Amino acid sequence: MTLRSRLVLPLLCAAAALLSSGCDSGTAAAEADPAAAGAPAALRLKPVSPVPHALAHLAPDGTLGMPSGWNIDSTGVVRSGRNLAFLAVPPAKSASDGQGSETWVVDSGTGTVRRYQQANPGWTSNTVTLASGRLLRVESRQLDGTACGEEKSEAADCYRWRLYSQPLSSHKPVLLARSAHAGPQSLVPHPLAYKGSFVWEEALPGGKTGVFRWTPGKGRPVRVLTRAGSGFGQLDVDGRTLYLTEGKLSQDGGTSIRTTYRLGLGQHPTAAVKVATFTGSGGFAVRGGRIAYYPRSADETARIKVLTIGAETAPIEVGKAVNGFYTVAWVTKDRLVTWSGSGYALNDVRRPTKATVFAADAVGLGVPRGYDDTLYVVYDPYQFAQSRGTKPTVLAWRHSSS
Numbered sequence: 001m002t003l004r005s006r007l008v009l010p011l012l013c014a015a016a017a018l019l020s021s022g023c024d025s026g027t028a029a030a031e032a033d034p035a036a037a038g039a040p041a042a043l044r045l046k047p048v049s050p051v052p053h054a055l056a057h058l059a060p061d062g063t064l065g066m067p068s069g070w071n072i073d074s075t076g077v078v079r080s081g082r083n084l085a086f087l088a089v090p091p092a093k094s095a096s097d098g099q100g101s102e103t104w105v106v107d108s109g110t111g112t113v114r115r116y117q118q119a120n121p122g123w124t125s126n127t128v129t130l131a132s133g134r135l136l137r138v139e140s141r142q143l144d145g146t147a148c149g150e151e152k153s154e155a156a157d158c159y160r161w162r163l164y165s166q167p168l169s170s171h172k173p174v175l176l177a178r179s180a181h182a183g184p185q186s187l188v189p190h191p192l193a194y195k196g197s198f199v200w201e202e203a204l205p206g207g208k209t210g211v212f213r214w215t216p217g218k219g220r221p222v223r224v225l226t227r228a229g230s231g232f233g234q235l236d237v238d239g240r241t242l243y244l245t246e247g248k249l250s251q252d253g254g255t256s257i258r259t260t261y262r263l264g265l266g267q268h269p270t271a272a273v274k275v276a277t278f279t280g281s282g283g284f285a286v287r288g289g290r291i292a293y294y295p296r297s298a299d300e301t302a303r304i305k306v307l308t309i310g311a312e313t314a315p316i317e318v319g320k321a322v323n324g325f326y327t328v329a330w331v332t333k334d335r336l337v338t339w340s341g342s343g344y345a346l347n348d349v350r351r352p353t354k355a356t357v358f359a360a361d362a363v364g365l366g367v368p369r370g371y372d373d374t375l376y377v378v379y380d381p382y383q384f385a386q387s388r389g390t391k392p393t394v395l396a397w398r399h400s401s402s
Helices: 010-016 053-058
Strands: 062-065 078-080 083-089 102-107 112-117 124-131 134-142 159-167 174-178 192-194 197-204 208-214 222-228 234-238 241-249 256-263 273-287 290-294 301-308 316-323 325-330 335-340 343-348 355-357 369-371 374-379 394-399
Touching: 053 374, 053 394, 078 124, 078 369, 083 124, 102 124, 102 134, 124 192, 174 208, 192 234, 197 234, 234 273, 241 273, 273 301, 290 325, 301 335, 316 335, 316 343, 325 369
Parallel strands: 273 325
Antiparallel strands: 062 394, 078 083, 083 102, 102 112, 124 134, 134 159, 159 174, 192 197, 197 208, 208 222, 234 241, 241 256, 256 273, 273 290, 290 301, 301 316, 325 335, 335 343, 343 355, 369 374, 374 394
16 A cells, blocks of 8 residues: 555645556666657746745745746655755646646746656656756556556556656656556655665566665666565655655554664665554654654544654654644654644644644645755645636745754
């Protein structure tokens, strides 16, 4: 099962629907894709003033407004240095439809935008990873179901995916990997940057799953771990440590029993080492040797719990009780943001009974992301609209001291 699948809003369905599609063979060597179209016209995003009401209590240090009609995909942004990367959805497209999207890389200091078109017209853009001046992008195509052994249907959960790499200086993507076979949309790579390379999971023939690592300039991706079972876990990079968390649904189906492993992916990869077990629903996050998670079914009321990996002490509860939980993100080593039906709230493990509410509801707010002690928030005033309005989608950020 995918550990992200219990997130409730259509927003997070888009985040979890980092779909899948591609060709029939297994993991590809780095082979060139047909030349991409030339770069779209240059853009520069501008600060937004006054700050939208939904972001006022965030008191952002910076904002950038999207051009009229464009919005930022609800999966949020990734950061590397001053660069922010995300999927940009063009006018007259719904927030859940990635076809025709572009990947934008924005200099947060100047607002200058580098724009990259999809590699496969008619496919769907799913996720973006950015590190060391290089993009990794996943695109997918939905099939009619027959390729997955199902009846023919336009709504079939049957996809293929392709994973592309390219330097920011190039508009020609290179095919790095592709689906070995068609499968459900949950079986899609979620690449992460890790120690000068990139890591992700892929479904393998025979109902197994592999963890792959690719280092730019060193040939094709290498499988570094094989797991039994066809469901993806969640990979997390915590400093120089890589974790993999697997999940198994509880009997009532409301929560998932999760086991976290530390992966040794040095020059000589070692087996996964079990380091933690916890039960919860919705998203969870790892930072500083801690795991923040929601211990109840997402539609129940509870406080976030934080466990320390390797400690003999019980998890502590932090913040105020939330209901309709979606996900959580670390901002600093001690501060984390919860996203729920009751909006955004900032919590601090040093003051576990307190919480600062940034927004009283979740309308218009996208997935929170934390990088280098800075919280990044996407606000889309037309979150559920099929066409974009005149008010801009806004990317805002706020730095917090550790």
